[in-house]
Amino acid sequence: MELQLVSEGRRAGYAARRLAEFAERCRRGGLAVTPQRLAIIRALLSSAEHPRADVIYEMVRREHPHISLATVHRTLDTLCEIGEARKVTMLHDSARYDGNVTPHHHVICVKCRRIRDVEIPDVSALLDACKEIGDFKVLGSSLEIHALCPACAGRGRTRRATQRRGSTRGSAEESRSRTGEEA
Amino acid sequence: MELQLVSEGRRAGYAARRLAEFAERCRRGGLAVTPQRLAIIRALLSSAEHPRADVIYEMVRREHPHISLATVHRTLDTLCEIGEARKVTMLHDSARYDGNVTPHHHVICVKCRRIRDVEIPDVSALLDACKEIGDFKVLGSSLEIHALCPACAGRGRTRRATQRRGSTRGSAEESRSRTGEEA
DNA sequence: GTTTAGATGATAATTACTATCATTCGATTC
DNA sequence: GAATCGAATGATAGTAATTATCATCTAAAC
Numbered sequence: 553m554e555l556q557l558v559s560e561g562r563r564a565g566y567a568a569r570r571l572a573e574f575a576e577r578c579r580r581g582g583l584a585v586t587p588q589r590l591a592i593i594r595a596l597l598s599s600a601e602h603p604r605a606d607v608i609y610e611m612v613r614r615e616h617p618h619i620s621l622a623t624v625h626r627t628l629d630t631l632c633e634i635g636e637a638r639k640v641t642m643l644h645d646s647a648r649y650d651g652n653v654t655p656h657h658h659v660i661c662v663k664c665r666r667i668r669d670v671e672i673p674d675v676s677a678l679l680d681a682c683k684e685i686g687d688f689k690v691l692g693s694s695l696e697i698h699a700l701c702p703a704c705a706g707r708g709r710t711r712r713a714t715q716r717r718g719s720t721r722g723s724a725e726e727s728r729s730r731t732g733e734e735a
Numbered sequence: 736m737e738l739q740l741v742s743e744g745r746r747a748g749y750a751a752r753r754l755a756e757f758a759e760r761c762r763r764g765g766l767a768v769t770p771q772r773l774a775i776i777r778a779l780l781s782s783a784e785h786p787r788a789d790v791i792y793e794m795v796r797r798e799h800p801h802i803s804l805a806t807v808h809r810t811l812d813t814l815c816e817i818g819e820a821r822k823v824t825m826l827h828d829s830a831r832y833d834g835n836v837t838p839h840h841h842v843i844c845v846k847c848r849r850i851r852d853v854e855i856p857d858v859s860a861l862l863d864a865c866k867e868i869g870d871f872k873v874l875g876s877s878l879e880i881h882a883l884c885p886a887c888a889g890r891g892r893t894r895r896a897t898q899r900r901g902s903t904r905g906s907a908e909e910s911r912s913r914t915g916e917e918a
Numbered sequence: 919g920t921t922t923a924g925a926t927g928a929t930a931a932t933t934a935c936t937a938t939c940a941t942t943c944g945a946t947t948c
Numbered sequence: 949g950a951a952t953c954g955a956a957t958g959a960t961a962g963t964a965a966t967t968a969t970c971a972t973c974t975a976a977a978c
Contacts, residue, residue, distance in 0.1 A: 557869040620927040686740035687885035702870035
């Protein structure tokens with residue numbers, strides 16, 4: 553089966569195109585084009601890290617020191633509603649956001665929670681073909697593949713038991729993924 | 736493509752078998768067999784609704800009025816750790832739990848958030864065949880299909896904007912799905 | 919420039935979950 | 949069956965993420 557992570561080059565090109573169209577898409581979606589919205593979509597599209605709302609907040613704050621965290625949360629939700637972003641909620645962590653709205657899936661490291669886009673054309677094709685399941689009308693789908701990333705594979709054990717929400721905040725992996733840096 | 740919701744009959748049979756083996760599986764997993772754990776797995780297996788922790792709490796409380804909500808959260812996590820339950824976290828709702836640990840997927844109604852098990856053998860087979868993606872070592876996967884359930888299709892619009900977390904608590908659909916009743 | 923619906927910022931509130939810790943209990947050993 | 953002990957539980961405080969509220973502001977239409 554063909555399986556490929558989405559390359560950085562392709563992602564960046566896609567982001568540039570999306571950014572260029574953003575104002576027009578807002579108008580089409582009935583939304584005002586505000587500096588805050590522009591800054592937020594720009595921040596989101598600039599990262600391959602599927603950042604959390606608070607990370608986007610920190611990025612945007614450099615340009616808009618007075619922006620409110622509530623605005624970031626609201627705007628991200630709004631963007632999801634008009635199809636300009638996707639919310640990715642995996643392994644019961646807080647929400648992560650994805651600026652790539654083309655059909656694709658996600659691989660997530662169960663240890664450091666790093667997320668990467670992945671394409672599995674066969675699965676996408678199969679899912680695309682599903683229009684109904686029983687009496688349910690299919691609208692879309694979200695496939696999350698749980699995995700160990702190269703950095704985490706091999707060293708240490710998967711976190712368990714008391715290492716739940718928040719307990720690893722501040723670890724090297726976590727802070728890296730929170731700030732949007734690449735490995 | 737073959738697509739089928741898991742029938743109530745099959746689910747019930749599965750639940751009965753799982754319940755019969757539960758004590759033995761706890762011991763094998765190094766866990767004490769406590770009345771609380773038995774009550775919680777029984778509650779979970781009795782429902783096809785993928786209930787939330789607080790709903791399971793309410794179910795269990797009828798038998799164990801002194802049980803603590805913290806115990807329910809802890810126990811559900813513990814059950815997930817020994818592979819006796821699955822955590823399903825979709826559409827950024829709170830965690831839902833599934834007592835069915837055989838390979839299967841989920842259909843969720845984007846409106847009332849009702850969840851049903853579904854089997855898509857072709858997709859399961861494809862995903863099973865994935866052992867690596869790029870440098871990521873695949874451990875498992877979770878496929879959520881977003882849909883409209885028969886009850887919600889056709890009437891009303893999908894919730895938007897301010898209708899986010901908690902804002903529809905108490906609606907007919909929500910309370911039905913919270914209490915574990917069937918439609 | 920006016921108007922106005924919608925957007926924003928500030929902040930309080932809520933929710934779901936986790937941590938802590940004293941007490942209790944299941945399981946093992948004798 | 950009593951003793952032992954580590955694990956499990958209950959009670960509750962704490963936390964983090966998100967949402968609600970509301971006064972103020974602004975983008976867009978006129």
